[in-house]
Amino acid sequence: MCENKKYIIFCTCNEQELKSILNLEIESFKIFDNKEEYNKQIYYWKLEKTVRELTFEEKRRIMGQIIRPSEKLDQDLTAEFVMEALNNNAGFDFDYNPEDGDELLIGVSYKYPQIGNHYRPLLPQPMTFVYENKEWYFGYIDHFRYKQIELKKGNIKLRKSI
Known part of the structure; x- marks a missing residue:
């Protein structure tokens, strides 16, 4: 019997790709x-x-x-699904060994910037996950207490396997 499973891929982008994604006003x-x-x-x-x-x-x-993180961005991307993927070697497209205190933020945004006053529905707050004691958990690092540096960023691809 086949199982229909989702899996997640964390894709990095170079600066040029990120700019083209984020600056789509035209x-x-x-x-x-x-x-x-x-x-x-x-x-x-x-x-x-x-x-x-x-x-x-x-x-x-x-x-x-x-601002507390969301537990769900939509029906496909939930905290439970992401934690399971992260704790079972989720697919980063670069060599990465998590260390205690690492934080992963996952969000959703509109592909194209808003035009004038042509509003769209509000999107949920991002989800955040913290790596501690060899495990990812749903939570956040207190940014009013700790200094953090960005390691990588990019887009997420969700795939279904049969």
């Missing part, structure tokens, strides 16, 4: 009349490493509030 105007294309969404990811605790002075300059 194309937004070209496809505006095609509502399906104008509302097309893409998944993205960003991997960060925790490098140190912030100093007292650095903490004093921070303003804002912590």
